[in-house]
Amino acid sequence: WPAGAERVDGAVRIGGADLREVAQAHGTPFLLVDEAVARDRARRIRDAFEAAFDQRGVDVYYAGKALLTADVARWMRAEGLRIDVCTGGELTIALRAGVEPEAIGFHGNNKGFAEIEAGVAAGVGTFVLDSAIEAERVAAAAERAGRVQRVRLRISVGVHASTHEFLATSHEDQKFGVSVGEAPALVARIRELPSLELVGLHTHIGSQIFDASGFAESARRMLALHAELGADAPLPELNLGGGFGIAYTGTDRPEPIEQIAQSLADAVRAAADELGVPVPRIAIEPGRWIVGPAGITAYTVGTVKPVHLDGGVRTYVSVDGGMGDNPRPALYGAHYSARIADRASDAAPALARVAGHHCESGDIVVDSEWLPADVAPGDLLAVAATGAYCHSLASNYNATPRPPVLAVRDGAVRVLVRRESIDDLLARDAGLDAATPGDA
Ligand code: LLP
Numbered sequence: 001w002p003a004g005a006e007r008v009d010g011a012v013r014i015g016g017a018d019l020r021e022v023a024q025a026h027g028t029p030f031l032l033v034d035e036a037v038a039r040d041r042a043r044r045i046r047d048a049f050e051a052a053f054d055q056r057g058v059d060v061y062y063a064g065k066a067l068l069t070a071d072v073a074r075w076m077r078a079e080g081l082r083i084d085v086c087t088g089g090e091l092t093i094a095l096r097a098g099v100e101p102e103a104i105g106f107h108g109n110n111k112g113f114a115e116i117e118a119g120v121a122a123g124v125g126t127f128v129l130d131s132a133i134e135a136e137r138v139a140a141a142a143e144r145a146g147r148v149q150r151v152r153l154r155i156s157v158g159v160h161a162s163t164h165e166f167l168a169t170s171h172e173d174q175k176f177g178v179s180v181g182e183a184p185a186l187v188a189r190i191r192e193l194p195s196l197e198l199v200g201l202h203t204h205i206g207s208q209i210f211d212a213s214g215f216a217e218s219a220r221r222m223l224a225l226h227a228e229l230g231a232d233a234p235l236p237e238l239n240l241g242g243g244f245g246i247a248y249t250g251t252d253r254p255e256p257i258e259q260i261a262q263s264l265a266d267a268v269r270a271a272a273d274e275l276g277v278p279v280p281r282i283a284i285e286p287g288r289w290i291v292g293p294a295g296i297t298a299y300t301v302g303t304v305k306p307v308h309l310d311g312g313v314r315t316y317v318s319v320d321g322g323m324g325d326n327p328r329p330a331l332y333g334a335h336y337s338a339r340i341a342d343r344a345s346d347a348a349p350a351l352a353r354v355a356g357h358h359c360e361s362g363d364i365v366v367d368s369e370w371l372p373a374d375v376a377p378g379d380l381l382a383v384a385a386t387g388a389y390c391h392s393l394a395s396n397y398n399a400t401p402r403p404p405v406l407a408v409r410d411g412a413v414r415v416l417v418r419r420e421s422i423d424d425l426l427a428r429d430a431g432l433d434a435a436t437p438g439d440a
Contacts, residue, residue: 001339001384002037002293010344012382016411019298020342023380026404027419028300029321033067033387035075035409038294042079045244045257045286052261053268053282061105063242063287064090066388069405069416070097072291077103082125084285088115095122105152105285109175110134116141126150128202128239130177135190142195149195152202152239155183155225159205159218177203180225187229198233200280201226204241207288210254215240216267223271226280239283240264246292248385249337257289288388295387297326297403298341299365301379302357315352317375322356323363324400326383326390330362338366341382345372354381358398391417399425 006013011020015034022032042062049058061084062076073083073094083099085091086107094104101123108115109130116134119127120141129135129151142149154177172179178186183201190198205218219240226238245254272279299319306313328334338354349370356363365383375381394402401420406413426432 002034002296003040004034004037005296005384007344010342012339012341014296015408017408017413019296019380019382022406022408022413023298023300023342025413026406026415028298028380029319029325029403030406030419031295031297031325031386031391031403032406032408032413033072033291033295033416035294035407038072038291038387039075039079041290041294042076042081045261045284045289046080048258048261049265049282049284052258052265053279054265055279055282057281059237059239059281059283061239061283061285062290063285064094065392066287067291067295067391067405068093069391071407071416073097073099076290084287088112088118091115091119091122091124101125107154109177111137113137113141120145120147120149123147126152126199128152128154129190130154132178132186132189135186135193135196139190139193139195147195148197150197150199151190152200152237153178153183153187153190153198154202154204155180155222157203157205157218157221157225159214159221180221183225184229191233198235200235200237200239200283201229202239202241202283204285205243207243208245209243210245210252212255212260212263215243215260216263219264219267220271223268223277224275227272227275227277230277230280235280237281237283238268239285242285242287242289244286244289246289246385246388248292249335290388292385292388295385295390297321297383297386297390299354299381299383301375301377301381303377304375312351315350315371315373315375316355317352317371317381318355318357319365319381320357321403322358322365323360323395324356324358324397325394325403326365326386327393327395328389329364329367330360331393335368336366336383336385338369338371338381338383340372340375340379342380345374347372347374349373350375354383358400360397396420396425401425 046060060081062081063084082103083094084105102125104124106119107128156177303318350373352371354366404419405417
């Protein structure tokens with residue numbers, strides 16, 4: 001539950017806004033982001049890394065893939081963060097939100113020609129190169145534009161991050177970056193290209209990681225490579241990526257970010273001492289850690305039914321959203337926690353499963369939760385920690401319009417992204433523009 005969540009007269013309040021009133025004004029489902037929480041966390045993670053590394057101006061790139069709207073981009077910028085984008089779409093949001101191109105980092109393992117052109121033309125600060133082919137493409141685009149483009153090279157360090165297989169990104173057999181063994185030749189080639197300026201190396205070992213040892217190991221390996229490749233020409237910075245885990249349920253216990261930052265700094269310092277090189281300027285790229293805990297999704301309960309199992313009963317509580325607005329349980333087996341948000345209840349807890357309204361049995365919002373046994377149609381059900389990778393992963397499965405993204409600040413709620421309408425969906429169906437046979 002976001003810092004500052006409280007229950008007043010039985011109803012949950014987030015950032016001073018009563019969820020009952022938000023539901024009345026905006027309908028359900030909705031994603032509500034507490035602006036203060038997101039901004040506090042942006043500051044806190046930067047402060048944690050600056051303190052641990054004893055560096056002012058650690059570059060924190062907010063990973064826009066977690067949640068990117070024009071206002072979210074502006075909040076992050078206002079807190080001094082830079083913005084990491086990985087598609088032309090994310091780039092456009094950041095630019096139209098007024099983010100200075102210089103403050104944008106452009107990621108992606110297969111940026112299209114048009115995306116590369118657009119990034120170079122806009123003047124993005126750095127491209128993170130993912131392959132030899134891409135180095136040539138960015139160099140060619142920069143040359144055509146008559147610019148020198150700053151770049152970083154993404155390295156796959158071979159660390160096996162302990163997280164879901166789909167969220168690990170730096171073991172050997174995956175698509176991102178180039179291996180430690182391939183890096184020297186590619187760095188030499190990048191340095192031959194006059195339209196590219198290599199400013200440093202980058203790695204990202206995966207997402208939703210709790211254990212600092214994977215980060216520390218990757219930092220050690222990156223520093224060794226950084227020292228080796230910086231011997232000929234200096235590499236001013238080192239980007240250690242994102243991936244810092246958050247609590248989704250009461251049993252998740254991520255290490256505090258200050259501790260993670262300290263483990264990383266200790267590993268980097270020890271490696272730098274051993275190698276006799278200075279600690280480079282550090283950059284990180286957190287997404288989930290900043291916005292995940294700031295968001296909450298509220299649904300209306302539609303049906304409640306008991307399913308009798310050997311040795312018990314499970315109550316299926318179906319809500320008016322599901323895998324369309326949060327596919328994470330279906331994709332990664334992710335767990336969330338839910339509460340009735342519009343009233344208090346003294347009823348005994350009953351084992352419940354919160355299901356969505358999509359035509360698929362894997363459409364589960366919360367796999368297993370103790371909810372008051374009197375949970376009933378019409379109740380407002382809130383699911384915590386949905387700020388990251390819910391709106392950004394949302395789909396229109398079953399022709400379902402996507403919910404709005406709302407923000408609360410000092411008790412006042414405003415719309416960041418409006419609710420999608422069925423007309424929005426139908427606007428793309430070319431067959432509906434033509435006269436139907438009956439009209440002829
Ligand atoms: N940097 C790079 C290069 C990345 O690929 C990612 C995430 C991040 C930073 C930010 O990671 P974070 O700090 O948010 O963990 N859809 C999945 C997560 C995919 C993450 C992809 N890359 C999920 O819902 O869990």
